[in-house]
Every structure is written in C-alpha cells, then in structure tokens.
Amino acid sequence: NAGVTQTPKFQVLKTGQSMTLQCAQDMNHNSMYWYRQDPGMGLRLIYYSASEGTTDKGEVPNGYNVSRLNKREFSLRLESAAPSQTSVYFCASIAGESYEQYFGPGTRLTVT
Amino acid sequence: GEDVEQSLFLSVREGDSSVINCTYTDSSSTYLYWYKQEPGAGLQLLTYIFSNMDMKQDQRLTVLLNKKDKHLSLRIADTQTGDSAIYFCAENPHGQNFVFGPGTRLSVLP
Numbered sequence: 768n769a770g771v772t773q774t775p776k777f778q779v780l781k782t783g784q785s786m787t788l789q790c791a792q793d794m795n796h797n798s799m800y801w802y803r804q805d806p807g808m809g810l811r812l813i814y815y816s817a818s819e820g821t822t823d824k825g826e827v828p829n830g831y832n833v834s835r836l837n838k839r840e841f842s843l844r845l846e847s848a849a850p851s852q853t854s855v856y857f858c859a860s861i862a863g864e865s866y867e868q869y870f871g872p873g874t875r876l877t878v879t
Numbered sequence: 880g881e882d883v884e885q886s887l888f889l890s891v892r893e894g895d896s897s898v899i900n901c902t903y904t905d906s907s908s909t910y911l912y913w914y915k916q917e918p919g920a921g922l923q924l925l926t927y928i929f930s931n932m933d934m935k936q937d938q939r940l941t942v943l944l945n946k947k948d949k950h951l952s953l954r955i956a957d958t959q960t961g962d963s964a965i966y967f968c969a970e971n972p973h974g975q976n977f978v979f980g981p982g983t984r985l986s987v988l989p
Contacts (some may be wrong), residue, residue, distance in 0.1 A: 771921075800977075807887065807981055807982075808981055809883070809967060809979035809980050809981045809982055810922070810967070810977075810979040811979075812976065812977065815976070825976070857921055857922070859921075859922075865910055865927060865929075866909075866910060866971055866977075867912075867924050867927065868912075868914075868922070868924060868977070869924070870921035870922045870923070871921050872920060872921050873919075873920070873921050
C-alpha cells in the first residue's frame with residue numbers, strides 16, 4: 768500500500784496562475800480531506816469529502832475548489848493563485864469508526 | 880467556536896520524560912488525538928483516546944484525559960533524539976470534522 772500520495776511535492780506559481788493539486792489513496796477510505804498548514808497555526812481544513820460524489824466546505828474554503836473524482840482521488844484547484852495561498856497543503860483520508868486520519872507527504876506551494 | 884490550544888515549544892534532556900499539554904473547548908468530541916510531524920513530512924497518528932476514558936498507555940506513550948477541565952496530555956517516557964518533532968493535539972467535535980492545535984515543537988537535548 769502506498770497510503771496517501773500527493774503530487775506535486777513542490778510548486779511555485781505567479782499571482783493569478785491556476786493549478787490543481789492531486790491526491791490519491793489506496794486504502795479504500797470513504798472520507799478525504801484537504802488542509803493547509805501555516806507556521807504557528809496548526810492545520811486548517813479547506814474542504815472535505817465524506818464519500819464519493821459529495822464535498823463540503825471547511826474553515827478556509829475561499830479561493831479553492833475541489834473534485835472527488837472517484838473513491839481514490841480528491842483534487843484541490845486554485846483558480847487564481849494569490850500570495851496568501853503560499854502554504855503547505857496536506858491531503859488526508861480517514862479509516863474506521865475512530866476516525867484515524869492518514870496524511871500524505873504534503874505539497875509546498877509558493878505564490879509570488 | 881472550537882479552539883485547541885498548546886504551548887508552542889518544549890525542551891527536554893535525552894532520557895527524561897516529556898509532557899505535552901493541550902486544552903480543547905468542545906466537550907462533544909468523541910475522540911481526541913495526538914499526531915507527530917517530522918521535518919518535511921506529513922502528520923503521523925501517534926495515538927488517540929476515546930472521550931469516556933481517563934488514560935491510555937501505548938509503550939512509551941501515556942495519554943491522560945481530564946474531561947472536566949477539557950485537558951489532554953501526552954507523556955513520552957525515556958525521550959530520545961528521534962522524538963524531536965512537532966506534536967499536534969486534535970479533536971473531532973462534529974464527527975468527521977477535525978480541529979487541530981497549533982503544535983508543540985519538542986526539542987530533545989543530548
């Protein structure tokens with residue numbers, strides 16, 4: 768099992784550019800999440816998907832869109848990147864009734 | 880609203896015990912969690928405790944939960960240099976929706 772994988776690992780964008788962050792899990796989990804991590808602020812939830820075909824906003828959804836393409840894949844899109852979106856982005860999926868989260872390695876995004 | 884608080888830094892000597900503390904606000908959380916993040920990596924689930932338990936022990940890790948004070952702690956016995964990392968406390972007040980603390984950076988001194 769690869770667990771949760773994310774691509775790319777690093778990305779530099781100019782203000783106004785768009786990009787999609789990819790996430791996939793091979794653990795047959797129903798729920799998947801996108802977080803951003805900023806220094807001293809822990810993780811903040813951007814969007815989550817409780818099951819294939821459903822998505823819900825988290826704490827900081829503005830400027831992002833998501834697609835739950837199938838049970839394995841959950842992508843995060845920045846339509847018009849802004850410097851405030853410079854961050855480390857983590858994808859996660861959840862197992863079992865105890866809601867144990869498994870995280871990907873992260874994508875480090877810089878917007879100039 | 881929900882809030883999870885932790886002190887940001889902790890330094891201990893190798894071989895000593897480390898105690899990382901966390902306070903949370905929402906008493907409806909079913910589980911409370913501790914995650915570890917090493918440099919350049921994602922978060923790794925260390926342990927979790929069901930909200931109706933007071934204590935959980937897992938090898939060198941001991942989790943204590945005081946529901947009355949909404950206080951959670953993680954004790955690491957015989958702390959090693961490999962334990963240097965950021966430790967996050969998290970709660971799930973709305974089932975699948977999680978709230979994380981800011982993380983405590985643990986430095987282990989030789």
